[in-house]
Amino acid sequence: xxxxxxxxxxxxxxxxxxxxxxxxxxxxxxxxxxxxxxxxxxxxxxxxxxxxxxxxxxxxxxxxxxxxxxxxxxxxxxxxxxxxxxxxxxxxxxxxxxxxxxxxxxxxxxxxxxxxxxxxxxxxxxxxxxxxxxxxxxxxxxxxxxxxxxxxxxxxxxxxxxxxxxxxxxxxxxxxxxxxxxxxxxxxxxxxxxxxxxxxxxxxxxxxxxxxxxxxxxxxxxxxxxxxxxxxxxxxxxxxxxxxxxxxxxxxxxxxxxxxxxxxxxxxxxxxxxxxxxxxxxxxxxxxxxxxxxxxxxxxxxxxxxxxxxxxxxxxxxxxxxxxxxxxxxxxxxxxxxxxxxxxxxxxxxxxxxxxxxxxxxxxxxxxxxxxxxxxxxxxxxxxxxxxxxxxxxxxxxxxxxxxxxxxxxxxxxxxxxxxxxxxxxxxxxxxxxxxxxxxx
Amino acid sequence: xxxxxxxxxxxxxxxxxxxxxxxxxxxxxxxxxxxxxxxxxxxxxxxxxxxxxxxxxxxxxxxxxxxxxxxxxxxxxxxxxxxxxxxxxxxxxxxxxxxxxxxxxxxxxxxxxxxxxxxxxxxxxxxxxxxxxxxxxxxxxxxxxxxxxxxxxxxxxxxxxxxxxxxxxxxxxxxxxxxxxxxxxxxxxxxxxxxxxxxxxxxx
Numbered sequence: 001x002x003x004x005x006x007x008x009x010x011x012x013x014x015x016x017x018x019x020x021x022x023x024x025x026x027x028x029x030x031x032x033x034x035x036x037x038x039x040x041x042x043x044x045x046x047x048x049x050x051x052x053x054x055x056x057x058x059x060x061x062x063x064x065x066x067x068x069x070x071x072x073x074x075x076x077x078x079x080x081x082x083x084x085x086x087x088x089x090x091x092x093x094x095x096x097x098x099x100x101x102x103x104x105x106x107x108x109x110x111x112x113x114x115x116x117x118x119x120x121x122x123x124x125x126x127x128x129x130x131x132x133x134x135x136x137x138x139x140x141x142x143x144x145x146x147x148x149x150x151x152x153x154x155x156x157x158x159x160x161x162x163x164x165x166x167x168x169x170x171x172x173x174x175x176x177x178x179x180x181x182x183x184x185x186x187x188x189x190x191x192x193x194x195x196x197x198x199x200x201x202x203x204x205x206x207x208x209x210x211x212x213x214x215x216x217x218x219x220x221x222x223x224x225x226x227x228x229x230x231x232x233x234x235x236x237x238x239x240x241x242x243x244x245x246x247x248x249x250x251x252x253x254x255x256x257x258x259x260x261x262x263x264x265x266x267x268x269x270x271x272x273x274x275x276x277x278x279x280x281x282x283x284x285x286x287x288x289x290x291x292x293x294x295x296x297x298x299x300x301x302x303x304x305x306x307x308x309x310x311x312x313x314x315x316x317x318x319x320x321x322x323x324x325x326x327x328x329x330x331x332x333x334x335x336x337x338x339x340x341x342x343x344x345x346x347x348x349x350x351x352x353x354x355x356x357x358x359x360x361x362x363x364x365x366x367x368x369x370x371x372x373x374x375x376x377x378x379x380x381x382x383x384x385x386x387x388x389x390x391x392x393x394x395x396x397x398x399x400x401x402x403x404x405x406x407x408x409x410x411x412x413x414x415x416x417x418x419x420x421x422x423x424x425x426x427x428x429x430x431x432x433x434x435x436x437x438x439x440x441x
Numbered sequence: 442x443x444x445x446x447x448x449x450x451x452x453x454x455x456x457x458x459x460x461x462x463x464x465x466x467x468x469x470x471x472x473x474x475x476x477x478x479x480x481x482x483x484x485x486x487x488x489x490x491x492x493x494x495x496x497x498x499x500x501x502x503x504x505x506x507x508x509x510x511x512x513x514x515x516x517x518x519x520x521x522x523x524x525x526x527x528x529x530x531x532x533x534x535x536x537x538x539x540x541x542x543x544x545x546x547x548x549x550x551x552x553x554x555x556x557x558x559x560x561x562x563x564x565x566x567x568x569x570x571x572x573x574x575x576x577x578x579x580x581x582x583x584x585x586x587x588x589x590x591x592x593x594x595x596x597x598x599x600x601x602x603x604x605x606x607x608x609x610x611x612x613x614x615x616x617x618x619x620x621x622x623x624x625x626x627x628x629x630x631x632x633x634x635x636x637x638x639x640x641x642x643x644x645x
Contacts, residue, residue, distance in 0.1 A: 335611070
């Protein structure tokens with residue numbers, strides 16, 4: 001058996017790299033001994049208590065062990081959900097002994113075995129819930145040491161075993177028909193319980209870690225934090241295997257892009273300014289250089305931190321975008337506001353903003369448009385945005401070119417927030433990009 | 442003696458103002474707040490003549506809320522301070538009832554001069570935003586000129602909307618963009634500019 005070593009969430013989050021918390025599963029002598037003792041107890045109980053045991057009776061234990069090992073392996077690849085798979089697997093394993101008992105003797109499904117299973121299960125459930133609740137609510141009491149975790153498990157196993165022994169003796173005294181067969185499945189039940197306990201701890205640890213990552217990711221949250229719905233969504237997102245890594249990769253790519261832009265446009269101008277200043281060129285030259293650096297920096301920031309969007313909402317941000325686009329060149333941007341009755345969730349606003357930004361950028365840069373029309377209708381519970389241009393148009397067959405990939409990515413992002421993104425040819429020419437939230441149908 | 446409160450989540454401005462006001466006998470720094478709630482309580486308590494308030498507090502434009510809450514009571518004049526040049530911020534400050542809007546790039550002397558000016562009842566808005574300064578003056582689009590024509594004749598937004606067959610929100614948006622682009626803050630200023638630049642004729 002392996003142990004769950006649960007790292008302190010704060011340190012792990014502080015370590016950066018998207019605050020990924022590693023719950024390392026390391027083999028240890030203590031863990032191996034624990035698994036061994038559990039198996040011995042289970043096998044001994046079956047062999048000693050049930051003299052008519054058959055090899056079949058070992059099946060549930062073996063199935064359970066296989067399930068546990070498979071779940072632990074799966075967890076290494078898909079953190080977050082494997083614990084839940086573990087619980088399901090354990091429940092399936094627990095179904096096997098019941099099925100076998102019924103096959104062997106339909107009469108055993110009486111009060112006896114269920115009682116024997118139910119009582120340790122209840123104790124186990126209470127202990128598990130208590131530990132999990134403690135863990136979830138009091139960070140400073142988290143089980144960070146393997147020894148403590150093992151001690152909890154051993155203590156529980158001892159209690160559960162004692163209960164089974166007492167019930168067996170009491171059952172046999174009260175009712176001569178109460179045979180030892182009735183408790184033959186109990187060791188599997190015991191096994192099931194500690195797997196469940198472990199799984200519950202794992203689930204709690206994963207949830208805590210996901211919550212802490214989600215918190216670390218939600219930037220700029222005001223006092224009181226984001227609404228509960230957004231929080232739950234963020235946590236679920238963190239739980240999806242690979243999602244956090246994909247997010248981290250996206251952040252990394254963005255960081256590289258930013259560094260590249262700084263390198264390509266800001267640094268050279270600054271260096272030219274320095275060189276010119278050192279060469280004693282007139283101050284006007286320096287001012288002109290600095291002004292262009294300022295402009296470039298502002299442009300880079302506007303693309304990454306839509307401050308007007310955050311502060312004033314989508315309509316103001318689109319006005320800002322329209323003004324900046326017009327100021328850049330010959331493109332005219334007509335903005336039609338069909339409704340503006342409040343602000344939707346930030347992620348919706350941000351998605352809409354990104355769509356508008358990218359569509360306008362595509363129209364200007366790749367389609368050679370001379371006029372862009374943006375139509376927007378926005379309310380807290382719905383949003384419609386359409387950007388049409390009179391440019392060269394979009395070839396759906398050529399959708400693999402890099403410029404189009406951005407829109408494909410945006411389509412994915414749109415559906416992730418429950419919106420739909422449509423890219424259709426314009427009439428008579430050009431492209432129409434349409435975002436609708438909630439997605440129709 | 443002008444009683445001044447500084448609201449900023451970064452200490453730089455407050456420290457500089459504090460240092461400068463010890464030598465001056467016309468401004469007295471009576472308090473400093475670093476958050477919206479703190480600011481509202483402080484302003485309510487000390488009732489300063491002038492509040493120098495950063496627009497961006499703790500990652501949101503909470504300075505505008507301080508402005509609205511203070512401007513409602515009409516006891517203090519509020520001078521907004523901002524690192525942002527986007528027209529939306531300037532407009533937000535103007536509509537919230539600010540007595541002025543200063544760039545964080547301003548000299549300390551300029552800031553203190555503005556404090557004295559607004560305490561005396563003046564306003565201190567930049568004639569044009571820096572962005573508008575940087576850009577070549579641009580002729581409005583045909584649609585915008587149609588709207589300006591109606592505006593210059595004294596039409597309301599409603600009348601402009603029905604006159605042009607567009608939504609009232611679009612009219613508001615046209616005007617906001619024009620305000621931002623040309624660095625004006627009121628309809629009158631915009632109408633005067635349109636006539637002066639010859640975009641619309643002055644005759645009805």
